[in-house]
Amino acid sequence: MKKFILIISIILSLVLLSSCAKKDEVKPDGNNKPTPPEPKTEVLTIKDYYSYAENTKYVYEGEGNEYASYTVFIDYKSGNRVQLRSNNGGTEMVKVLENKDGELRSILSRGESYYRENLIQAPSNDSDILLKEPLEIGTSWTLADGRKRSISNLKVDVTTPLGNYQTLEVTTESKDSKIQDYYAPNIGLVKSLFTSDGYEVSSTLIKLETNVPLVQTVRLYYPNANVDKLYFVNKQLTFRTNDITKLIFENAFKELPKGDVAKVLGPNVKIKSLYLNKDERAYIDFSKELLSEMNAGAGYESLILQSITNTIGAYYGVDMVYLTVEGNPYTSGHIEMKKGEFFKVNLSNAVELK
Numbered sequence: 001m002k003k004f005i006l007i008i009s010i011i012l013s014l015v016l017l018s019s020c021a022k023k024d025e026v027k028p029d030g031n032n033k034p035t036p037p038e039p040k041t042e043v044l045t046i047k048d049y050y051s052y053a054e055n056t057k058y059v060y061e062g063e064g065n066e067y068a069s070y071t072v073f074i075d076y077k078s079g080n081r082v083q084l085r086s087n088n089g090g091t092e093m094v095k096v097l098e099n100k101d102g103e104l105r106s107i108l109s110r111g112e113s114y115y116r117e118n119l120i121q122a123p124s125n126d127s128d129i130l131l132k133e134p135l136e137i138g139t140s141w142t143l144a145d146g147r148k149r150s151i152s153n154l155k156v157d158v159t160t161p162l163g164n165y166q167t168l169e170v171t172t173e174s175k176d177s178k179i180q181d182y183y184a185p186n187i188g189l190v191k192s193l194f195t196s197d198g199y200e201v202s203s204t205l206i207k208l209e210t211n212v213p214l215v216q217t218v219r220l221y222y223p224n225a226n227v228d229k230l231y232f233v234n235k236q237l238t239f240r241t242n243d244i245t246k247l248i249f250e251n252a253f254k255e256l257p258k259g260d261v262a263k264v265l266g267p268n269v270k271i272k273s274l275y276l277n278k279d280e281r282a283y284i285d286f287s288k289e290l291l292s293e294m295n296a297g298a299g300y301e302s303l304i305l306q307s308i309t310n311t312i313g314a315y316y317g318v319d320m321v322y323l324t325v326e327g328n329p330y331t332s333g334h335i336e337m338k339k340g341e342f343f344k345v346n347l348s349n350a351v352e353l354k
Helices: 002-023 243-253 298-316
Strands: 056-063 070-078 081-087 093-098 103-110 128-132 140-142 147-162 161-175 178-183 188-196 199-210 212-226 229-239 271-276 283-284 320-325 350-352
Touching: 081 212, 128 140, 128 147, 128 161, 128 178, 147 178, 147 199, 147 283, 161 212, 161 283, 212 298, 229 243, 229 298, 243 298
Parallel strands: 229 350, 283 320
Antiparallel strands: 056 070, 056 199, 070 081, 081 093, 093 103, 103 128, 140 147, 147 161, 161 178, 178 188, 188 199, 212 229, 271 283
């Protein structure tokens, strides 16, 4: 029995020695240290490139086309969606991007958007996939218009006036042209290059400004009952990311400029809703204080309503405004509007307040 136990002990010792020898076996160069583990390659996801910070202005410098230079502001940001506003000096466009199920998509695109409205939850009218996981060379997909888009490189060095970046290259190819977009971690898009038959157009990120609001010049109208006229001022309104447009206008109406003009809204009036409808007409709804705090005769009341109509109509670029109080057509002792009846923009009796 003792001999059997001794044999077992010897076998276990040999096994342990063999195991240690495998771990610390001598290398050909004489180095007897254990081999260090291979460094892990960092696997990036769309979230690493989907980096749109609030109140940030992206400035791109263009070459090859007068509209290749543009700026981007962050209008709204909520969950996995962001609403971007781009201005190339000729037009303004709004896009809503969504990062979902391993894809970064443009789910809404609207041109000629000079007004500011939250479209984060608006019905989708676009399905352009910008990025698709896994972020590996060879990942590819076909766009709705038949073009092919693919991840063509993971480590392209891009030099910009803002800095040097190692970027992800995404190539979009059609029969006659090619677009290469370069994304940097924690920044986003840093460069785009369009080529076709030797013709090139590029847009490169040159400036990234933080804590910067969007500034819009808005024409605000005010009544002057003494001369039966409307006066207007061009006022700069500032919008930070996720600011509510109706509140900005509500405050702007209550801040009277210097000059011989009267108030548009009483101190407790609230704008309950403000938006551009599908019928290309602006809709604005007020709280009941619009009527209770107006205290105006027929002429002054008409000027107040025309001031509101002109301001909102001009901002949205429409000639009709549907004005309601607590959801009902506007009705007072002097004016009674029917359901579906609009106030019309009229600029003929307005002069600039100097």
